[in-house]
Amino acid sequence: MIPQQQSKFISALGLDVGSKRIGLAGCDGTGLIATGLVTIERKSFKEDVEKIQQIVNERQVQILVVGLPYSMDGSLGFQARHVQKFTNRLSQALQLPVEYVDERLTSFQAEQMLIAENRSPSRHKGLIDRKAAALILQQWLDTRRINTKISAEFFED
Template sequence: MTNIIEIEDLADKLDIGRRLLGIDLGSKTIGLATSDIGNSIATPLETLKRGKFGVNVVELAKIIEEYSIYAVVIGLPKNMDNSEGPRCQATRAFVRNMANAPALNGIKVCFWDERGSTMAVTNTLIEADVSRAKRKDVVDKLAAGFILQGAVDRIYDLRVTSGKIIEDEYDY
């Protein structure tokens, strides 16, 4: 069973009132962010400690239910030359496992190019004079927010271009 959805299809099928969950998947942590019900603003949510997949699935399933999540946007950590290395392979494996996890009910997943997301967030935190210890606590959920914001901005652009929404009428 495939649970992958392209951003164009997500823009077409996503209704206002149905939220998205952003994921920044690391080797030790999973940063999470949610969209608002209008899918215009991404808000960092929390950082999960990466452990056994089954434990992480239970945590994700609770969040998906609590926030009425329609689909997941997960950062795909491509190399700067656009190639896919071991981190991309690990992310794709995680998504394959998500597709087979009954607790996640085959939730749709959209990959989003996350190049530079963690660095952008880290640089912003450094400029704001946030301590290294505090940065460590928040960088992953902020990166998830950065990833998700990029996706919701693209969804908005696709909806305007397709005529699904009129730019001036995007009030909710």
């Protein structure tokens, strides 16, 4: 039995959802590299959806990949539930599926990347959000690629 092949082209949108801003990241069509795109300053749900919808249309997005801020003990805290609630509404509004990625420490990693570039994290909050979104999306792309390779090898036997 031959597994159903995934399409070669993938367009995923990574989101780092915060209470003040949403960092967005996209990937190249092959699904290898995630790149920060923009940071949206949150206003209202309607305005947030309109801005994200524009990017979804431009990039022909097929799936939303959202960072879920688990607590360090692995539980879902207040902020994670808040992100899930927003994401469920967003997914319905955009009519796109969602996958979650554990985003613990992505903002910290993004800040460290800025420090390595001799930039001040406190002056570049929007850039941190975009970089965090790119880290979230890259993690998802890497996991997807590994799982696809493992599944292909399994079915070759």
